[in-house]
Amino acid sequence: MKSPTIVEPLEHPLAEFSSSIDCAREVVAAGLSWPTPYWCDLAIGWLEQGLPVDDKIVELLGAIAENRSFPQRLRQRAFAIHRRSTMR
Template sequence: MDQRALIVRLEMSLADYAGADATAREVILAGLSWPTDTMSGYWQGLAVDWIEQGAAVDAEMVALVNVIATTAKLPQQLRHKAREIVRRWQSENHNFQFRQ
């Protein structure tokens, strides 16, 4: 499915999402992997919000969240939220190494 068709779904809450043609994971991955060439981080922020609302997280998602956490041109508040998600993932004893 087209990434643009997926990311617009992030504008609703995770609890309200009932997509039959795309999983919440696919929608979140689309938002997390949206190009970071803009400073707003709008779609990445909405994807991070879905994770904060309780979406299941896996290693692929955490790797993308780590990119957000370390991208200096994105808003500081978004980077801090992303770092917290990464910290929580790592504290749950997941053996996942990030490549810098």
């Protein structure tokens, strides 16, 4: 399955992304919406690198945390960011 162009920047560190924060959030939201764990994992990596979280991303993280078809480690990482973001 060929990946769409929107998520391809996730294969590089967040620091190399040259567009706005809003564009970066769109890329992360697309990755978190992907039905397989690869892009979700990379999107969570960008969040761990410091990309600010918005309400849409929090919702997507909650869905990943509850999706038992994803690896446990991925769900735990999503849950940790989700929990930190909802406690603010």
